[in-house]
Amino acid sequence: MTINKAVMALAGFMVLLSxxxxxxxxxxxxxxxxxxxxxxxxxxxxxxxxAAMIFRSFGLKSA
Incomplete structure (x- = not known):
């Protein structure tokens, strides 16, 4: 998974949760x-x- 996809997934999850x-x-x-x-x-x-900075620290790569 790339950083961009992870950020979009997190944003979608947060909107649905809210x-x-x-x-x-x-x-x-x-x-x-x-x-x-x-x-x-x-x-x-x-x-x-x-969020992208956090995912980058977790080791995800850019697209």
Missing amino acids: VLLTWFVSPNWMLLTIFVGANLFQSAFTGFCP
Whole structure:
């Protein structure tokens, strides 16, 4: 698995998790979805992605 695929998988998982938590626990969990979306948006322009740095430290390779 590459870093790009791992980041996309993590983002998708976090969005689905936040939707479930919003539905079953509290509407405040929608803030997690907003955070994930904002992080993806800013990383598209700046190239800075904390998740990619973590995956790189785990030994995943770039595409």
